[in-house]
Amino acid sequence: MERIPLSMGSLRTLPWYVGASQVLGVACVVITGVWMGHYHGGYAWDGSAQEFNVHPLCMVLGLVFLYGDAVLVYRVFRNESKRSVKILHALLHMMALIISIVGLVAVFDFHATAKISNMYSLHSWCGMLTFVLFILQWLLGLGLFLFPWASAQLRGWYLPLHVFFGLLLLAMSIGTCLLGITEKLLFNIMSTYSEFAAEGVLANTLGLLLVCFGVVVGYVATREDFRRPPNPEEEALSVHFKTLSEGEIPSSP
Template sequence: MAMDGYKGFLGLLVSSLLVGFLSVIFTLIWVLHYREGLGWDGTALEFNWHPALMVTGFVFIQGIAIIVYRLPWTWKCSKLLMKSIHAGLHTIAAILLLLGVFIFLLPWAPLSLRAFVMPMHVYSGLLIFGTVIAAALMGVTEKLFFALNSSGYNKFPPEGVFTNTLGLLMVLYGALIFWIVTRPQWQRPKEPNSVLLQPNGGAQEGVGSLTVNFSNVDAPDSKLNHEASARKRNFTADEVGQRSTM
């Protein structure tokens, strides 16, 4: 399927993935080189798992989970498959949005409820993503304040410059994800079989589902009945004509 501004989308997507991957690499370099590595022995090295896992899961993987619906190469895949991938990535990132799982993934949720909750689902997800990045930035800065207290954080030591670069990468990654996911021209096309009953019988397109006019739902059957009746009439007329010539 064609996408408006495909080259721009592709450029932003590659840039976001590159920046996000660099954020993970910078985090690992920081904890392995500047913070003496990782440990699971009850020492202070156990804390180093926290920034490594938080940036990798809460920031990088969650960002990918947010934009997975925007990938035009997946538009031919079923919506259920993309929902499963979306939920799986959030599971890996330890951000299981319970509202999204119970309302959008499970099949028995009414379509009207999905359409009503979809805007809250989208924007609350972006809000959580933004607050996660803010929490990661504050956590890294707090760690630097305590770790570089003796050497002087305000004197721009190498570790401070390196870690602040990590912070800029996380902010840039979040900005790219926000930009990609808020562009209406890059939304996944609505599926024809995703319909929502409208009380007034009117056609309306919602945020997360395709709504149609249900007054025409029986049109195919009516058309078939009409064609069958027409064939029956034609057959009757031909039969009468044949009999009249005998």
């Protein structure tokens, strides 16, 4: 009876999960684009409602799809050098950051032209909190992991926090999108939403697909046997929190 290690066997399913995440992510971006394009008159950059439409598209593309893909690179590029993968991770997050800044400028610009208050809704509170934490997380990640000045102990302390807050921010991004979808529907089609208007069903479906994208990315990122195999050559340069946390540190300097 032939035996194979379970971790090798389960790795065969990784491409299917990654493929599913990409189908879901692209579907979310396309549906957001179609929703704003077909039901709300397309896109512009003139302070009009069409400039607002840039906002959901940029946030779903930047803070959900690209953000999720930046998380996945550590699982997809398992055998590339850790440094290359780190740079790709940082670059994807930088693209996510730039696109989400465009999305934020679009909504503030639209509000300014239409004389609508800013930052009063739960959507805006959650969104701004997510955005500020995302910038902090990106700067800390860049400073501590990509540049060489941080000590192994500092990196070891920060790594699990970076991973935890990374997935938390993806969840908060998706939650904020769902709040935005609900706001947009209640502002625009409150009277027909309860009659299952096509726009409402489309936007609800977008909400569920966003949740599914987050679930697949979160599952791939946290599944124990999808982790990168430790590379002895990189051990000296990198750091593994588990080793540190099971070791000893001085109780006083």
